[in-house]
Amino acid sequence: AGEGRLRVGSEVLKRSPSTKELALANPQFVQSLLDSLAEEPEEMLMDTIQMIPLKDPVVLSTGFVVDRSTALKNGRLRLESCPFSRKRLELEVYPLHMLRKMVVEWRLKQLGRCLQLAEIFVEAGQWPHAESIFQKAEDFLDDLNDGTYLHVAQQLANLERRAPQMSATRAAQNYKRLCAVATPVERQRLLREAAEEGLREATALLNTVDQDVVSAAGGHSPPIAESPAWKQAREWLAMHAWLTVENGMREDLRVAWGEQLLRAAKVAGLELEARRWGRYTYRLLATA
DSSP: OHHHHHHHHHHHHTSOHHHHHHHHTOHHHHHHHHHTTOOOOOGGGEETTTTEEOSSEEEOTTSOEEEHHHHEETTEESOSBOTTTOOBOOSOOEEOHHHHHHHHHHHHHHHHHHHHHHHHHHHHTOHHHHHHHHHHHHHHHHHHOTTTOHHHHHHHHHHHTTSSOOOHHHHHHHHHHHHHHSOHHHHHHHHHHHHHHHHHHHHHHHHHHHHHHHHTTTSOOOOGGGOHHHHHHHHHHTHHHHHHHTTOOOHHHHHHHHHHHHHHHHHTTOHHHHHHHHHHHHHHHHHO
């Protein structure tokens, strides 16, 4: 059903620019496209205890199929008796490789639908809908392991990069995906771009925090650590750890990042962090 709705919707959108514009302005048409992503797989691909699609199907000693996360916790059997037959369970569960292959195929199909729909909404500039689909696609990729499906991950990353705004968390994930499939030269360019974007966004947000502090001087205001701008700045600054591991920053950027990390800690009164980033920045300046 979902595949049929998406196919029909795609055909409508191909007819003419005016038809496409009218269709995407119709809430019912748009909702029909979004609903095409919500369908569940056939019953054999569902965990009938949690009522969610299987990820890693295993068979219990009684012959019933559940997801590994349902059957086991920390490698040990969660249940003493089978919830279906009430018989006592043996300790071992057994993987079902063919069924897992079918699960992967279903998730890949759903992911393909996500990318197809995301492309439609990106082209139309309907970013809230595109964002919701990006999140669905992210979830499918997480389940599939995006390191295995790099070509699909790259498609998603390229679509997400076209959004006018992107959260720090998504931007970091996006850069990581693109770096995973890039040539060495392209990878270095992406790392530099990530370092510059993260620094630029964090600096702008901390400037906003400073303005809020000045505006609130003498009056009652919530702690800086509760400020949305400060929290967003911290999310961008969290990219520092990844960039450091990947050796993705020039020396001048290292100092600038250190200064902003110090600034974020000081403005929020985080003394231990401030001392840490103060020492970090001092060492960089001393060896420059």
